[in-house]
Amino acid sequence: MHVPDGFLDPATSVATGALAVGVVALAIRRAERELDDRAAPLAGLTAAFVFAAQMINFPVAGGTSGHLIGAVLTAVLVGPWTAILCMTVVLLVQAVLFADGGLTALGTNVTLMAVVSVVLGYGVFRLLTAVLPRTRGGLLAAAATAAFLSVPAAALAFVALFAVGGVAGVPLGAVAAAMGGVHLLIGVGEAAITVAVLGAVLAVRPDLVHGATHLHQAAPLQSRAEPVGAGITR
Amino acid sequence: MGAGHGGALTARYVGGTTRVHRLEPHVKLVAVLAFALVVVATPVHAAWAPAAYAGYLVVVLAVAAVARVRPGRLARGLVVELPFVAFALLLPFVTAGPRVEVLGLAVSRSGLETGGGLLAKATLSVLAATVLAVTTEPRALLRGLQRLRLPAVLVQILMFMIRYADVVTGELQRMRVARESRGFRARGAAGLRVLGATAGSLFVRSYERGERVHLAMLSRGYDGHLRTGPAAAVRPRAWATALTLPVAAAAVLTAGFVLG
Numbered sequence A: 001m002h003v004p005d006g007f008l009d010p011a012t013s014v015a016t017g018a019l020a021v022g023v024v025a026l027a028i029r030r031a032e033r034e035l036d037d038r039a040a041p042l043a044g045l046t047a048a049f050v051f052a053a054q055m056i057n058f059p060v061a062g063g064t065s066g067h068l069i070g071a072v073l074t075a076v077l078v079g080p081w082t083a084i085l086c087m088t089v090v091l092l093v094q095a096v097l098f099a100d101g102g103l104t105a106l107g108t109n110v111t112l113m114a115v116v117s118v119v120l121g122y123g124v125f126r127l128l129t130a131v132l133p134r135t136r137g138g139l140l141a142a143a144a145t146a147a148f149l150s151v152p153a154a155a156l157a158f159v160a161l162f163a164v165g166g167v168a169g170v171p172l173g174a175v176a177a178a179m180g181g182v183h184l185l186i187g188v189g190e191a192a193i194t195v196a197v198l199g200a201v202l203a204v205r206p207d208l209v210h211g212a213t214h215l216h217q218a219a220p221l222q223s224r225a226e227p228v229g230a231g232i233t234r
Numbered sequence B: 001m002g003a004g005h006g007g008a009l010t011a012r013y014v015g016g017t018t019r020v021h022r023l024e025p026h027v028k029l030v031a032v033l034a035f036a037l038v039v040v041a042t043p044v045h046a047a048w049a050p051a052a053y054a055g056y057l058v059v060v061l062a063v064a065a066v067a068r069v070r071p072g073r074l075a076r077g078l079v080v081e082l083p084f085v086a087f088a089l090l091l092p093f094v095t096a097g098p099r100v101e102v103l104g105l106a107v108s109r110s111g112l113e114t115g116g117g118l119l120a121k122a123t124l125s126v127l128a129a130t131v132l133a134v135t136t137e138p139r140a141l142l143r144g145l146q147r148l149r150l151p152a153v154l155v156q157i158l159m160f161m162i163r164y165a166d167v168v169t170g171e172l173q174r175m176r177v178a179r180e181s182r183g184f185r186a187r188g189a190a191g192l193r194v195l196g197a198t199a200g201s202l203f204v205r206s207y208e209r210g211e212r213v214h215l216a217m218l219s220r221g222y223d224g225h226l227r228t229g230p231a232a233a234v235r236p237r238a239w240a241t242a243l244t245l246p247v248a249a250a251a252v253l254t255a256g257f258v259l260g
Helices: A010-053 A071-078 A080-098 A106-131 A136-165 A172-204 A210-215 B025-040 B049-066 B071-094 B109-135 B138-147 B152-181 B188-218 B236-242 B244-259
Strands: A058-060 A064-066 B099-102 B105-108
Touching: A010 A071, A010 A080, A010 A106, A010 A136, A010 B152, A010 B188, A058 A172, A058 B188, A064 A172, A071 A080, A071 A106, A071 A136, A071 A172, A071 A210, A080 A106, A080 B109, A080 B138, A080 B152, A106 A136, A106 A210, A136 A172, A136 A210, A172 B188, B025 B049, B025 B109, B025 B138, B025 B236, B025 B244, B049 B109, B049 B244, B071 B105, B071 B109, B099 B109, B105 B109, B138 B152, B152 B188, B236 B244
Parallel strands: none
Antiparallel strands: A058 A064, B099 B105
């Protein structure tokens, strides 16, 4: 669900656009430092993954189904700066190729879904991983909480923008309650899907999970008396 | 989606040789953005606002007709704004202010204007953006964004995404066929586990593919820059043609301010 053109007043659109441009420029620098010249192919393929993963319909409690938004999942998988770039590119593609989300509201959508979701979600994730036990369960619990909170946080950020630059005379409390309530439910789905996907990646390639680097322990150097390979019978 | 040429991102594109199809992509992008800006700038509370919306609608439908975009395609493009239709429909009932009677219901006058305005503006912009998406190939749009000075890293990321979106969604499609041919139906927590593993391995495969692509590029001399040929010069006529859309809309807006 993307903000269309004309929903917020020009001043708010320009301000969120400027914020989005600034954060994306910073993210480009940081992601290049994280990935150097691998940035383009890896972030591009991750963006393609996010785009494809948003098409999967997951069953969530009570016969309902939902799809992934993926801000926290991507941040935990590839790091927050690369995640901001991936989400921005996905939003850009949705705006210009699918008319989903207005062109003049692109800055607002990037601010809500790439900046607020990733920065806040990843912040919560890092805070919790510092506190929770350094285990797979602790990591998944931290990611679940972060994914859950990232959805209502983006919704409330939208309500705040709406309060500043939206339609006058609308009871804001009611809008905040409705948006917050609906997005709490969506957040539960997001958390369940994030944990399911992250658990699957941790099981096969834990080294690919950026947020799990603290779980790895460098294997101690072993010296063996007999030559390695002497006993191989395969 | 399994078809060789089609694919996830080209779903909207319909080939053609109309004047709109032949315009340079960055010219079209600027025109659609300018049109959206004019539409957004319309004051919702002006008495002439509905007339202006009708004028914009005529303008954008005329462009769609020139581009030979079928009405069905335009209508399908509008599906994305459905959640906001619900919001706009609620506005007349929840907004404060003087009431008016519509079909026997007392609704807020200002809420009616703003709700209608939001709906009209979103619809008009989506229509214009749909014409853009239907008449421009994804790769051409990428070139357009490049000429509009999008940062080089973002252009490269976009390029890889556009190139590999079909590969990745195709992989997802094959996994779905494999799941369903083994009797899988997504139900409850077990379904969530299976689909989680699907998305997880999709990520691993995509990321590893990215690593392989990077190595293949390095072995062909990639140094962080992609070389593109010199950009073709744009004829002033092309700008004049493309800017007809926002200029006509601006004329409607100006007429509204002057006459209204």
